[in-house]
Amino acid sequence: MRILVTGANGMLGIDLCNVLSDAGHIVTRTDINVRPGLETAAWVPLDITDAMAVQTAVESCKAEAVIHPAAFTNVDGCEKDPDTAFRINALGTWCVAAACAKLQIPITYISTDFVFDGTKTTPYTEFDPVNPINHYGASKLAGERIVERLCYRHFIVRTQWLNGAYGRSFASIMLDLAKTRTEWEVVGDQIGSPTFTLDLARTITALQSSSLYGTYHVANRGECSWHTFATTILQMSGIKGITLHPIPASQWPSPTRRPAYSTLRRYSLELQGRDDLRPWQEALEEFLKHRTDISGPG
């Protein structure tokens, strides 16, 4: 299939385009910028908030599907500047969805666990009510609504706690801190599922051949706190002599409220008998190995 990908130079975007190409798809990689120092395959500049440019890009590569991870992903940045959050995450998605609707091609929109308020104590399914508690979540939910209304053939893929080789993920931040410090604080009372971008990319790629359109939760299996996740990252990397102090989220210096509990249950995949996501610990092991195999910034 000919597939146009937005945000192709992002953490998920790079892995996704590579997995799609490996699966035999013809991929047009688009993004607004390239991250300095990151070597990627050829890509086309595209600002998703420019409706005409999006339409032209989708038409000129004769895309048969669009996958749309481009977003303003800085959660605190969205909180401080909600208009930019809505301009990129809602208006940008509107432009992408409108192009797909006009050409009658399917769209896959990447969304987030932050559409939920975090008051549940068991994993969220795709059928649970949404109620975002910050501007990032609200702007991503606005994108979901637009995609649902404009594009009958859509996949909305909600994911969480991403770690990838090509980006500044939580794991790479912990490993960088370990180079210069022997103790620091990590939030211990927020629970979710760390997710490896390659596993997510594989599932998104597999979905492209499905006709069961709708909303999907895609995250690695199991759940933990950020503190447990950080501890596991250091252990698996063989780093000793570091003390991680668990603190409540209320003590973390951030302007943004985050859901206390946001584990995603892959219920749509489960119901279809195709939930093959592995435990986050196994995925983390591969991520740490992969990370040392490549020369990305981590």
Ligand SMILES: NC(=O)c1ccc[n+]([C@@H]2O[C@H](COP(=O)([O-])OP(=O)(O)OC[C@H]3O[C@@H](n4cnc5c(N)ncnc54)[C@H](OP(=O)(O)O)[C@@H]3O)[C@@H](O)[C@H]2O)c1
């Ligand atoms: N990271 C997570 O833990 C997480 C969790 C849940 C859901 N998600 C969702 O997963 C998707 C991918 O996340 P990610 O972490 O890979 O994000 P990322 O690394 O920030 O990638 C997003 C890409 O979109 C680009 N972009 C921003 N504004 C754009 C515009 N106006 N036009 C075109 N491209 C634009 C960014 O460019 P610049 O970097 O130059 O701005 C970046 O290359 C996002 O939709 C995000 O909401 C992520």
